[in-house]
Amino acid sequence: MSGRGRDAIDAFLAMLAAERGAAANTIAAYRRDLEASDAVTGNIAAATREDMVRLAHEWRDLAPSSLARKSSALRQFFGFLVDEGWRDDDPSPALPKPKARRPLPRVLDHEEVGRLFVVAEEEAGEGRPEAVRMLALLELLYGSGLRATELVSLPLNAVPRDAPFLTITGKGGQQRMVPVSQRARAALSAWLRVRPHGGRFLFPSRDKHLGRVRLFQILRGLAGRAGLDPAKVSPHVLRHAFATHLLEGGADLRVLQTLLGHADIATTQIYTHVDAARLVALVNRRHPLANN
Incomplete structure (x- = not known):
C-alpha cells in the first residue's frame, strides 16, 4: 500500500x-x-x-x-x-449508484416465541445451569431487545438491584437504558444463584464472556427442541420480534428508537411495515367517517 x-x-x-x-x-x-x-x-x-x-x-x-x-x-x-x-x-x-433495497426483518409471531419460552422454562425448571442461563438470555433478547454483542458482553455489575433497568453500551460506545421486566429479573436472579463464581461478565465463559457464535448455536438448539426451524431463529430475529410486538401493542416509534439504540429514526421505521394491519384497523375504527 x-x-x-x-x-x-x-x-x-x-x-x-x-x-x-x-x-x-x-x-x-x-x-x-x-x-x-x-x-x-x-x-x-x-x-x-x-x-x-x-x-x-x-x-x-x-x-x-x-x-x-x-x-x-x-x-x-x-x-x-x-x-x-x-x-x-x-x-x-x-462510482456506481446501486439501489440496494434493505431487506425486511424476519419476525417470529407470538405463538412461535411462546414455544421457545415453554421449552426454555421447562428446561430451566430442571435446575441445570446451562438451561437456567438459556432462559435468562432469552428473556433479555426478547424482553429488552438487546443486540447479541450487547447481551454477551454485559458486565456482572449491570444487573439492576433496585431500578428495573440495564445500562447498555451499544454501537459507537453510546449508552442507553433498557427496561428489565419482572420475568427477566426473576430469570436473572435464578441465573446468579447457579452462575460460576469469578469473572466480571454476567455470562462468563472460561476467562472471558460467552461468544456471539455460541449464543447463536444454543439459541438455534432451543429452536429445534421447540419444533421451530433453527434457521429462522437468531438473536437478531428475537430483537426484531421485540420491536415488532411492541409496535403491535401501541408503542411510539420514538420510544422504540430509544430502546433499540438506533441513532437514526429511519432505521427504526423498517419495523412499521409489519404493523400495517393494526394501522388500517385503527383508521377504520377511529376515523370520524368510519361509521358513516
Whole structure:
C-alpha cells in the first residue's frame, strides 16, 4: 500500500472514530474496503475518475448491498479528503449508484416465541445451569431487545438491584437504558444463584464472556427442541420480534428508537411495515367517517 494512501485512510478512520463514534466493526469494514481499493488504484488518495471506473469494473459481480457499501465508503472518504484539503476534486461521482433495497426483518409471531419460552422454562425448571442461563438470555433478547454483542458482553455489575433497568453500551460506545421486566429479573436472579463464581461478565465463559457464535448455536438448539426451524431463529430475529410486538401493542416509534439504540429514526421505521394491519384497523375504527 502506498504511504500516502495509508496515511489518508488512517486519518479518515480516526475521524470516524472520534467525531462520529463509529463502532470498531464499522471501522474495520471501512478499512478493508479502502485498502482493497488502494491495492487496485495504487494510491487511493490520488485516485482519478478513471480509477473509479476501474473499481466499478472490479466490483461488477458483487451483490447490490456489497456494491452500495463499498461505494458509500469511498464517497465518504473522498468527501473527507476534500474537506481536509488533501485534494481539490472528488472523483466519486464516477462510482456506481446501486439501489440496494434493505431487506425486511424476519419476525417470529407470538405463538412461535411462546414455544421457545415453554421449552426454555421447562428446561430451566430442571435446575441445570446451562438451561437456567438459556432462559435468562432469552428473556433479555426478547424482553429488552438487546443486540447479541450487547447481551454477551454485559458486565456482572449491570444487573439492576433496585431500578428495573440495564445500562447498555451499544454501537459507537453510546449508552442507553433498557427496561428489565419482572420475568427477566426473576430469570436473572435464578441465573446468579447457579452462575460460576469469578469473572466480571454476567455470562462468563472460561476467562472471558460467552461468544456471539455460541449464543447463536444454543439459541438455534432451543429452536429445534421447540419444533421451530433453527434457521429462522437468531438473536437478531428475537430483537426484531421485540420491536415488532411492541409496535403491535401501541408503542411510539420514538420510544422504540430509544430502546433499540438506533441513532437514526429511519432505521427504526423498517419495523412499521409489519404493523400495517393494526394501522388500517385503527383508521377504520377511529376515523370520524368510519361509521358513516
